[in-house]
Structure formats: C-alpha cells, structure tokens
Amino acid sequence: MTNTTAVDGEPNLRILSVLVENRFGVLARIAGLFSRRGFNIFSLAVAPTDDPSRSRISIVVDVHNTDATQIAKQLDKLVNVLDIKELQPGSSVEQELMLARVRAADLEAVRQIIDEFGGSIDDSNEQEVIVSVHAHPNQLDLCEIALRKCGIVELQRTGRIALGHLGD
DSSP states (O other): OOOOOOSTTOOOEEEEEEEEEOOTTHHHHHHHHHHHHTOEEEEEEEEEOSSTTEEEEEEEEEOSSSOHHHHHHHHHTSTTEEEEEEEOGGGEEEEEEEEEEEEOTTHHHHHHHHHHTTOEEEEEOSSEEEEEEEEOHHHHHHHHHHHHTTOEEEEEEOOOEEEEOTTO
C-alpha cells in the first residue's frame, strides 16, 4: 500500500475496500478500531455483496497522520474481516450519490446544471426541487458548487463506493 504526502494539511485520502462477514456488530468493531487508533474516516459506505453472508465496506480514510498499511494491518486483526484492498484512484471505478434540495426560483438553471452532470430531478413543487446525481466524487464536488449558486437548501452525499478495474 502506498502513502503519499498531503499538501498543507489537505486530506490525503485512500480507499479501503473491506470484505466482511455480514454479522451483527462488525461495523461497530471497525468504527471502534478507528476511534481507538485515532484514524480519521472521511466517508463510509456499507452494503451486502452478491453473497448475502458478506458485506463490503468502502472506507475513505485520511492518511495525513498515518499510513494506509498500518490501518489495513489493524483491520486485518478483526475476526470478521475477510479481505482488505487499497484501491488506487487511477485503478478503480469510484462513484458517489448526491441528493440536493434546491430552490426552484431559477428552474432552468437547475435543469442545465443537472443535465450537464447527468442527474435528474426526482421531486418538485413550486418552491424547491430535489435532484439526484451519481458520478465520480470530483464531479459531484463541481456539481455541488454549481448548485450552490441556485440555492441549496439541504444536501446529502452517500460517500464513495469503489471497485478495482477489471483485471486488477
């Protein structure tokens, strides 16, 4: 696993894809490990895999003050952890979902932004619209900046999920 240096306190993010047994308390043990060791979780997404007895946890960690290898070693000690992979940004497919409640005062501007980022309007009334966009997290950052100009009322992002490229 690699660890590069962050610039001037900016997050130095790594994605850990952790395959675990789908059992009660596994997530709590992983969160407890991060808390005890002082590792910072930037985002966390958990869901069952194609095998209902297993779940995949995508953990985006800030390795500014630690090494991804150290985090993986600590995770590997947990009983229900089956496999850990660090996914490199250039060697993985990353996606995230964003839902945003936006003022509908300039609905045409909202539609333009959503069309540009491949999103959709999922609910609307005369005052607000709820939009959804799924894309690479960097694209969502740009979409969020554009939507802020229209007036974001409420926003929720899922956190990154990722899989290694085919053949990796």
